[in-house]
Amino acid sequence: MNTRPFLFRLAAMVLCVSLGLLLYQGIAAIDQPAHVTGAAEHYLANTPEETGARNVVAAILFDYRAFDTLGESTVIFTAVCGISMLFSRRKFHRSSRGLSFIARRGIGLIVPFILMYASAIVLAGHLSPGGGFQGGTIFATVTVLLCVVYGSSFESVHFPPWKKDLMESAGALLFSGVGILGLISGAGFLSNLSAGFPPGQSGSIFSAGAIPVLNVAVALKVGAGLSTIFYSIIKLLEEGGEHPGRGH
Amino acid sequence: MMVTMGYTSALIIFCIGLYTIMTRRNLFKTVIGLALMEAAVLLIIVTSGFIPGGTPPIAPFSGNPVNPLPHAFTLTAIVIGASDIALALAFIIKLHRHYKTVDLDRIRGLRG
Amino acid sequence: MTLVLAIVVPLLAAFLIPLFHLARKTLSVSLIGFMGLASISAALAAAFTGWFSPAVYLLGGWAPDLGIVLVADHLSSAFLLLASIGTAAALACSLEKFRGGPWRYYTIFFLLIASMNGILLTGDLFNLFVFYEIFSVAAYLLVAFSMSWQALEAGLKYLVLGTIGALFILLGTALTFMATGILNMALLAETLPSIPGETLTAISACLLLGLAVKTGAFPVHFWLPDAHSSAQTAVSALLSGVLVKVSIYAIMRVSYLFFLGTGGNVFLAITIIGSISVLGGHLMALRQDDIKRLLAYSTVAQIGYILIGVGCASAAGAAAAVFHAFNHMLMKMGLFITAGTLAEDKKTREICGLKGLWKSHPLWVSSFTVLSAAIVGIPPMNGFMSKWFIILSSAGAGTVIPALVIAAGTVISAAYYLRVLSAFISPEDERSESASAAPPRRIRRKGISLALVTSFALLCLVLGATAFSPISREFFSSIGDTAVDVGAYVELVTGR
Numbered sequence: 001m002n003t004r005p006f007l008f009r010l011a012a013m014v015l016c017v018s019l020g021l022l023l024y025q026g027i028a029a030i031d032q033p034a035h036v037t038g039a040a041e042h043y044l045a046n047t048p049e050e051t052g053a054r055n056v057v058a059a060i061l062f063d064y065r066a067f068d069t070l071g072e073s074t075v076i077f078t079a080v081c082g083i084s085m086l087f088s089r090r091k092f093h094r095s096s097r098g099l100s101f102i103a104r105r106g107i108g109l110i111v112p113f114i115l116m117y118a119s120a121i122v123l124a125g126h127l128s129p130g131g132g133f134q135g136g137t138i139f140a141t142v143t144v145l146l147c148v149v150y151g152s153s154f155e156s157v158h159f160p161p162w163k164k165d166l167m168e169s170a171g172a173l174l175f176s177g178v179g180i181l182g183l184i185s186g187a188g189f190l191s192n193l194s195a196g197f198p199p200g201q202s203g204s205i206f207s208a209g210a211i212p213v214l215n216v217a218v219a220l221k222v223g224a225g226l227s228t229i230f231y232s233i234i235k236l237l238e239e240g241g242e243h244p245g246r247g248h
Numbered sequence: 249m250m251v252t253m254g255y256t257s258a259l260i261i262f263c264i265g266l267y268t269i270m271t272r273r274n275l276f277k278t279v280i281g282l283a284l285m286e287a288a289v290l291l292i293i294v295t296s297g298f299i300p301g302g303t304p305p306i307a308p309f310s311g312n313p314v315n316p317l318p319h320a321f322t323l324t325a326i327v328i329g330a331s332d333i334a335l336a337l338a339f340i341i342k343l344h345r346h347y348k349t350v351d352l353d354r355i356r357g358l359r360g
Numbered sequence: 361m362t363l364v365l366a367i368v369v370p371l372l373a374a375f376l377i378p379l380f381h382l383a384r385k386t387l388s389v390s391l392i393g394f395m396g397l398a399s400i401s402a403a404l405a406a407a408f409t410g411w412f413s414p415a416v417y418l419l420g421g422w423a424p425d426l427g428i429v430l431v432a433d434h435l436s437s438a439f440l441l442l443a444s445i446g447t448a449a450a451l452a453c454s455l456e457k458f459r460g461g462p463w464r465y466y467t468i469f470f471l472l473i474a475s476m477n478g479i480l481l482t483g484d485l486f487n488l489f490v491f492y493e494i495f496s497v498a499a500y501l502l503v504a505f506s507m508s509w510q511a512l513e514a515g516l517k518y519l520v521l522g523t524i525g526a527l528f529i530l531l532g533t534a535l536t537f538m539a540t541g542i543l544n545m546a547l548l549a550e551t552l553p554s555i556p557g558e559t560l561t562a563i564s565a566c567l568l569l570g571l572a573v574k575t576g577a578f579p580v581h582f583w584l585p586d587a588h589s590s591a592q593t594a595v596s597a598l599l600s601g602v603l604v605k606v607s608i609y610a611i612m613r614v615s616y617l618f619f620l621g622t623g624g625n626v627f628l629a630i631t632i633i634g635s636i637s638v639l640g641g642h643l644m645a646l647r648q649d650d651i652k653r654l655l656a657y658s659t660v661a662q663i664g665y666i667l668i669g670v671g672c673a674s675a676a677g678a679a680a681a682v683f684h685a686f687n688h689m690l691m692k693m694g695l696f697i698t699a700g701t702l703a704e705d706k707k708t709r710e711i712c713g714l715k716g717l718w719k720s721h722p723l724w725v726s727s728f729t730v731l732s733a734a735i736v737g738i739p740p741m742n743g744f745m746s747k748w749f750i751i752l753s754s755a756g757a758g759t760v761i762p763a764l765v766i767a768a769g770t771v772i773s774a775a776y777y778l779r780v781l782s783a784f785i786s787p788e789d790e791r792s793e794s795a796s797a798a799p800p801r802r803i804r805r806k807g808i809s810l811a812l813v814t815s816f817a818l819l820c821l822v823l824g825a826t827a828f829s830p831i832s833r834e835f836f837s838s839i840g841d842t843a844v845d846v847g848a849y850v851e852l853v854t855g856r
Contacts, residue, residue: 027255055307
């Protein structure tokens with residue numbers, strides 16, 4: 001028997017459908033405005049003067065509501081700490097399997113461009129869509145790519161877990177440090193322009209006060225964290241002799 | 249019209265995700281249900297900020313910029329949801345090492 | 361400024377621990393003790409600020425409708441005090457058991473403290489969701505920390521159900537934002553009464569369902585017995601004693617601020633959930649053989665009591681609920697630490713295997729007796745006092761059924777706690793007599809845990825004796841008045 005008894009499934013379906021109908025009635029009763037209202041109007045009108053950034057979403061994430069971003073990067077920090085705790089006891093079984101010669105050479109040519117692309121996304125986060133999270137994910141993808149193409153021993157030599165821990169903690173402390181600088185200067189925790197960070201010229205990379213620094217901090221944290229997650233999990237798989245490349 | 253379709257499809261996906269979690273025995277399908285529910289909620293959030301004929305909220309604006317606040321919430325919620333799902337998968341892999349199965353009823357039965 | 365330090369100090373401690381670990385392999389106990397002391401004093405400082413001069417902290421200097429605010433009033437400071445006492449006790453027990461070894465455990469512990477202070481101090485709905493997620497992920501990991509297969513399963517179940525709850529909370533937040541465009545709780549308290557009725561129903565259903573799943577109220581409590589029983593001793597005590605209370609604070613804040621002025625269905629739903637939890641928790645506890653699962657189901661029932669108090673939607677109900685929250689923290693932490701220590705010493709968690717403990721651990725068993733008398737609700741103890749206040753407030757709100765449910769629950773809980781106590785006091789079987797004739801194992805002295813448990817038992821006696829004194833009544837009634845006074849909260853944040 002593949003699934004639960006029929007009565008249970010029927011009850012579950014009734015519950016889900018009624019929940020969906022309740023939510024639909026609730027959503028349909030709200031009228032969709034034709035123009036932006038409320039706080040969003042203020043953000044759209046005043047972001048370049050109050051924060052120095054052009055990307056309004058980045059200004060919300062790293063200036064107006066920077067505390068939420070601190071919390072969110074802490075969630076990743078906690079999850080990474082936990083996953084490396086779950087998989088910590090295995091000694092890594094070196095595997096120098098990788099892909100073929102053509103794949104290695106090809107990836108070796110492409111990786112610097114990917115890194116450049118990721119850095120551009122991180123550093124220009126306050127000018128165009130992008131930012132620390134998106135760029136950090138691409139950095140983590142680069143390490144996954146290196147692991148797949150060159151074999152995991154390459155990764156364990158060049159990016160050992162302790163380096164990633166260090167990067168992650170450094171990113172976290174950088175974010176909190178910027179916040180504490182704001183606290184010390186008297187303007188409040190995680191203040192941007194009112195704490196004395198220079199607004200710069202609107203549209204240049206060195207503008208928007210502390211937002212580029214926060215972007216870099218988040219990119220470090222997210223990149224190192226996601227890379228640690230991948231490394232911890234495949235470490236376990238390779239130890240048991242199951243290679244992720246083979247189907248089984 | 250597009251907005252209503254967005255909400256309707258998001259709610260349908262949400263209910264499918266909840267139903268999957270409640271009725272499937274395979275632990276991986278539970279994780280898929282969680283991912284479906286999360287995607288549905290994020291779709292609702294993003295659709296709520298839509299303005300017909302809108303443009304991205306990047307200064308200088310050309311036309312009518314959409315609401316930037318849901319975009320910020322979605323970014324935060326994506327990261328949080330991804331951490332939860334990564335943690336769930338890590339748990340399942342670790343359980344699989346020991347019980348050699350990802351079937352929920354057999355795991356409960358093996359525990360004794 | 362103390363408000364933001366209560367969150368930032370434990371966060372910094374958590375971020376610094378991996379760096380210390382890279383420098384030297386094992387951390388020293390005094391380092392962790394120092395960081396713990398710093399975090400807890402920061403939280404207590406925020407509690408005192410909130411009590412004597414309720415304050416608002418605008419993060420980044422932005423106005424409440426643009427940015428995030430931190431709010432400390434009497435309700436927050438009461439729960440901050442509760443959380444600080446609980447986490448201090450749990451940290452002391454962990455240090456005594458693990459010394460400086462598991463650095464990841466301490467990292468996650470400090471992140472848990474930071475997120476708890478964040479939930480208790482925040483004044484913004486989405487920020488509440490974010491801190492709640494840090495809190496939950498840290499809790500899942502602490503449950504799974506002991507890495508036994510039972511703990512991993514319990515952690516996975518907790519994770520799946522907790523994430524479903526989190527997604528419902530996120531959906532409720534999204535609906536609120538769609539309907540009003542505001543996320544600040546004070547401004548929402550002003551604007552929510554004027555949105556359409558169906559939307560309000562949907563918002564309240566989502567938020568209540570999500571928070572109920574996270575708290576462990578009866579119909580959706582399935583993760584609680586596994587999680588609280590499979591965790592380590594100190595972690596179980598922390599989970600049942602403190603984490604549940606923080607979730608209840610979230611329910612109180614959300615329901616009092618948003619739904620007090622908009623029609624009474626939400627509070628009726630909370631009262632019903634509370635009553636079902638009381639009956640369900642006690643009845644399930646009656647059938648348990650494992651002492652920690654029994655205590656976990658007892659927690660479900662006690663959550664029900666507190667929810668009945670919250671559902672009265674009055675100042676008296678809120679005051680009674682907070683009083684019971686304090687008492688339950690003291691009682692349940694003491695009970696879990698005792699049960700965990702005794703189960704470790706006897707190498708079993710079955711009640712029928714925990715015999716003859718009266719001879720070998722007299723102080724532990726007498727503290728357990730005092731604490732279980734308190735939690736059952738024998739008259740001079742604090743458990744009786746807080747249940748009495750809850751019954752009074754629910755009678756004042758006009759319903760009689762919760763009072764009957766509480767009385768029935770008291771009788772059932774007396775039955776199963778007596779069963780546990782009689783197992784402790786009865787002499788050992790012949791099988792274990794011969795085993796104890798062998799050279800005695802070296803039982804590690806648990807001085808600090810014993811001191812904590814006996815002091816909690818004494819505090820229960822003291823709180824029970826002084827329950828009718830003016831200091832105690834004024835303390836709790838001011839908390840209750842502040843909890844339901846929506847106008848004062850809005851005025852505190854917005855200045856109107």
